[in-house]
Amino acid sequence: MDAVRALLETQPLFTLLLTVALGYVVGEINIKGVALGSGAVLFVGLAIGGFAPKAAPPALVGTLGLLLFLYGIGIQYGAQFFEGLTSVRGLKANAAAAVGVIGAGMASLALVPLFGLRIDESLGIFAGTGTSTATLQAVIAAMKGDGAAVGYSVAYPFGVAGPILLLYALSALLKAKIEAPAAKTIxxxxxxxxxxxxxxxxxxxxxxxxxxxxxxxxxxxxxxxxxxxxxxxxxxxxxxxxxxxxxxxxxxxxxxxxxxxxxxxxxxxxxxxxxxxxxxxxxxxxxxxxxxxxxxxxxxxxxxxxxxxxxxxxxxxxxxxxxxxxxxxxxxxxxxxxxxxxxxxxxxxAELSFISIGIGAALGLLAGMIPLPIPGVGKLTLGLAALLLVALYLGKIRRSGPLVWTMPLSANLVLRNLGLTIFLAQVGISSGPKFFSTIAITGASLLLYSLLIVLVLVLVTALACLWIFRMPFDVAAGVICGATGNPAILAFANRVAPTEKPDIGYAMIFPSMTVTKILFVEIVMVLAGG
Known part of the structure; x- marks a missing residue:
């Protein structure tokens, strides 16, 4: 076993590709009609990272993968995003997601007086259950110490696995049988x-x-x-x-x-x-x-x-x-x-305009670096959420002079799936060591707290979508994906609701909810004197 561990730790590229391959093997295992698909890559990565703590590829690899995924989503669904954002349907979707996110935030704050957690730990759990690195960065920047990172590392896997399992449970409970729509022909x-x-x-x-x-x-x-x-x-x-x-x-x-x-x-x-x-x-x-x-x-x-x-x-x-x-x-x-x-x-x-992709992605990254002043709170940056917003806008306008922002659908799907898989593998491998070491120190308490916050986030959002706003299940699945944030959840939602509505809902909700999560922790830290 030591030889295997040494191989994994000295060859991070080999480890990354092995994680991808094993993840898809596990993801194809079908148990009573449910399979994890690409989401299994994350869990295989956690196991490999726990076994070989020094095997993680550079974080830039995962960031590049996430960039490709978000850019592809934005370019494809830009028109639908802006149309939905100005419609009654879009406003209802954002309201439902905001209720779930704020509810999860308030539940995480309740852990401080109820169970004696430090506020940075509770906000780290909130960031992890919402799988929002930008939110974690906001907490760390204001509160020195490792409490937020510990809470995030424990909660993050629950932030991915929990919504996947709850989506499956909801689809079974509601008996949501959504078939892929038949392709229209003239x-x-x-x-x-x-x-x-x-x-x-x-x-x-x-x-x-x-x-x-x-x-x-x-x-x-x-x-x-x-x-x-x-x-x-x-x-x-x-x-x-x-x-x-x-x-x-x-x-x-x-x-x-x-x-x-x-x-x-x-x-x-x-x-x-x-x-x-x-x-x-x-x-x-x-x-x-x-x-x-x-x-x-x-x-x-x-x-x-x-x-x-x-x-x-x-x-x-x-x-x-x-x-x-x-x-x-x-x-x-x-x-x-x-x-x-x-x-x-x-x-x-099948050819891509790498000029357009390079310019578009660079503009998105640049927008993510710009500090935005928030009265009474301070300045915050949107990170990759800004890249998605820029991609959505470029997907809406489609073309600027000689620059064609769109890309062939087949190429878009390949880039998105490749980026998602690389991101999940890198994050899983790098999170594995801290995940298992934290569990060894804190026991099951932080796991239970993380599970509680995930339940609040998903169930409150689902309640608002399905019973208050009476949304169809595939629309509600997309809103839940956008509120919880991780693309692995979206990949699973596309299995239980094989229409384009989960993708549109994710693109519509994810940027606004990323901002909502950041604003929530910024306001909490100002009020707490952080």
């Missing part, structure tokens, strides 16, 4: 116009009558297919190509307009042909569809955008991202020109 219907109430209307007037989610992509008249224009006056026997991601809407359109006549348009492609291209060129990526200009002399129409595994009905506000597959109606003679415009390179969709 369906088409060729409808011959027979309704006399529609004949004589312009296409613009017809569009005003159609249900939301239905579009007219092309019109066939006098044996020729043509693109629809708003001033086109409809005639009897015009064939309209209707598109939608909802088959029921196509049936509704057929009943409104006339009768289905499949093949009338698709079998005649001499005027308009359908071509699907990858968006990989800077000429179109990062632009709204309304701003994309086709070359002179070419008329065409974007009728489909497929992102990831889902189709989206085009609208003028939709912004193209690298890797989107765009369906066009255009004369086949112009296909080559359109391929050049859009790029149509699979290789290009």
């Amino acid at each position: 369906e088409t219907a060729e409808i011959s116009l027979r309704n006399p109430e529609i004949v004589g209307l312009t296409l613009a007037q017809l569009k005003a009558r159609l249900p939301v989610g239905l579009a007219i992509a092309a019109v066939r008249r006098e044996h020729h297919n043509q693109l629809p224009t708003d001033d086109l006056v409809l005639r009897t026997d015009d064939v309209l190509l209707a598109t939608s991601t909802e088959p029921a809407l196509l049936r509704e359109a057929a009943g409104l307009l006339g009768e289905l006549q499949p093949g009338r348009m698709s079998s005649h492609r001499e005027d308009l042909d359908y071509v699907r291209l990858f968006a990989s060129s800077r000429a179109v990526v990062g632009l709204a569809l309304r701003d994309i200009r086709f070359p002179d002399g070419i008329t065409g129409s974007i009728v489909q955008v497929r992102r990831g595994d889902a189709d989206m009905l085009p609208n003028p506000e939709l912004i193209l991202e690298v890797g989107d597959r765009v369906g066009l109606l255009v004369n086949r003679a112009h296909t080559k020109t359109m391929r050049k415009l859009f790029g149509d390179s699979i290789k290009g969709t």
